[in-house]
Amino acid sequence: MTADRLTRVLRKVFFTAVALVSLLLGGVVCLMCQVLAGRDAPTYRVEGHVVSHARGELPVGGNEDAVSHTIAVDAGDRHYRVTAVDPGLDLPSGQPVTLDVSTADGSIAYLRAGGGVVDLRSGVVRPVLLISTALLALGAVYFGAVRLNVYPPVATWLALALGALLAPVVVFVRV
Known part of the structure; x- marks a missing residue:
């Protein structure tokens, strides 16, 4: 196995791992936004x-x-x-x-x-802390992916910004 082939395989594995971690962290953000929306629903x-x-x-x-x-x-x-x-x-x-x-x-x-x-409503501290932590972790994952040149930097940060803006909006519009 050549070094070039190994690099391609590692990038595919890393790309998949970044995608799965991003999906998990995005799910945490959406779920906690939904908890907050349900807390303050009419x-x-x-x-x-x-x-x-x-x-x-x-x-x-x-x-x-x-x-x-x-x-x-x-x-x-x-x-x-x-x-x-x-x-x-x-x-x-x-x-x-x-x-x-x-x-x-x-x-x-x-x-x-x-x-x-x-x-009798649930508190807001835990969901807000989970949202903040998940967004910071998501930023760190994407920063690591950009540093390792897996994604083009501009596309990564645009996707991160778009996802961070749209996920809570979609949840609040649904309620």
Whole structure:
């Protein structure tokens, strides 16, 4: 095997590896953008009342004394079950509640009861950190590919910029 042939084989293997890693990292970016879009999706209101309430111990973040509350809400034609570590969910049976249900995935965003509001949405720190890390890793992969002359530099950076701009836009337009 000549050095020229070995170089071509290595470039094909490296090209495939770069493409697969890029696909994986782009998927992480799209998924996390979708999580953020679902978190802030429009909601609709559903009124109901608490039919059952249960307490349980749920170790959260090293806190062994954390108490989780699970309530079941009867909203006429649908029944909802909510579990969270929040004292705002310590509601008696029969308590009227209003649920703000996400139009994106049907999850409960807010629970309103007796003048209090409980935010049940997931946080934004983890998705934003994953998006930032994936984009930095994607940039590093493409920078390495350009340094090894696998891709033409201009085409690589244009593809990276176009992918980074279009992936979140496509996800947000879908919702």
